[in-house]
Amino acid sequence: MSFDLTAYLPYLINRTGVELAAAFSREIAPHGVTLQMWRVLAALHHRDGLRISDLADLTSIDISTLSRLVGKMESRGMVNRRREPDADARVVAVALTPVGRATVRAIVPVARRYETVALAGFTAEEAAALKRMLVRVYDNLGGDALDSAA
Amino acid sequence: MSFDLTAYLPYLINRTGVELAAAFSREIAPHGVTLQMWRVLAALHHRDGLRISDLADLTSIDISTLSRLVGKMESRGMVNRRREPDADARVVAVALTPVGRATVRAIVPVARRYETVALAGFTAEEAAALKRMLVRVYDNLGGDALDSAA
DNA sequence: GCAAGATATTTGCAAATGCAAATACCGTGT
DNA sequence: ACACGGTATTTGCATTTGCAAATATCTTGC
Known part of the structure; x- marks a missing residue:
């Protein structure tokens, strides 16, 4: 029943992600942006006009x-939300x-700079x-390989 | 000002961690354990009697x-909390x-099985x-290299 | 053209979260 | 022995979170 936590991939990924998130959050807080807001901004920088x-x-x-x-970010003037009249009226761009x-x-x-320090x-x-x-790990998780019983 | 999100390490780590966490949470829910509880259990399995x-x-x-x-886990009978009488009475083991x-x-x-699928x-x-x-990445974040200005 | 089931987003609500203050205890210097 | 600054944990409180239900719109089959 041995189980070495310190060599367990989910553990290693989680603690790295949490640490990265915490340190980065502190750093961008002065810009009036939370980490989640940054994620949205970065996604829209990657490709603007995305749907929710x-x-x-x-x-x-x-x-x-x-x-x-997004509502909060809109009220702070960072993004805007619109329903395209000519397109599917359910989607918000x-x-x-x-x-x-x-x-x-x-x-x-x-x-x-963060990535530079991390690496x-x-x-x-x-x-x-x-x-x-x-x-590759992310892709491995995407499928339904995990749905099967043990 | 290019910034390729899909090759940005924090992004890659975050999405992998979130995916891993979500899928694993679903799987252990039937055992009556949340992901955070599992983390505590795994830590105590690694080394029992840890302090908070x-x-x-x-x-x-x-x-x-x-x-x-830990209070909730104690009330569910998974762990117990005790202050060692002979030791520092502030700490809870x-x-x-x-x-x-x-x-x-x-x-x-x-x-x-999860790790196997992920890998x-x-x-x-x-x-x-x-x-x-x-x-190595985790260790890189540990120091105060990030405290310095850009 | 309309009912019925899909899809996109929002909202209700209870639980989880995290910062800061409170609490309890320790250790040192005098 | 005692005041004082430090450490471990808990608690107060406001915010964030996520599931599920509600809402709005689309699409397909008839």
Whole structure:
């Protein structure tokens, strides 16, 4: 029944993610942005005009949380929400405002520095290998391989 | 101002961690255990009799959340809390009960299977390399390298 | 053209979370 | 022995979270 926590992948990923999130949150707080808001901003920087459900996929934030978060960001002038009249009237397209874009511009350098610190001591090849492996793990979880009984 | 989200390490780590957590949570729910409870149980399995603050370090759960969580787990009979009379009376040692140990025994196989699925297609060397790199990233974040201005 | 089932988003609500203050205890210097 | 600054845990409180129900819209089959 041995089970080595310190070599258990979910443990290693979780603690790294939590640490990264906590440190980064502290750093962007002065910009008036929470970590979740940054995730939305980064997703919209990646591709603007996303729908709420696309944002949920891209940010790993629950869709109902996002609905409220986007509302808050809208009231702060970072994004706007609109239903395209000519398209499916159920979907809400979220787009960056000039303020939102300026916020992204302000935070991207911080984000870059963060990655640099996280990967200190890594060669470019190692960093790329790590990222590739994380994508593979993510993809492994996507399927329904886990639905089967033990 | 380009910023490729899909190659951004914190993004890759976060989405993998969230996915892992969500899927695993679903799976252990029938055992009457939440993910956070499992983290506490796994930490105590790693080393029993830990104090609340040690548990916080090991599980990445906030200490005040842990205080309440351990209370709940105690009321469910999974752990007990005691202040050692001969030792520092401020500290609370948390220990697994027989019920807690049985729960660990029930969940460890699920956890093992999870790691297997997450690492499907990885050679043993690749898996080990991934884990080593995650430890390195975690260690990189530990210091105060991030406190300095950009 | 309309009923019935799908899909996108919002909202209700209870539980979880995290910061800060409160509490309880320890240790040192005098 | 005692005041004082430090440490461990708990508690107060406001915010965030996520599930499920409600709402609005679409789509398909008839």
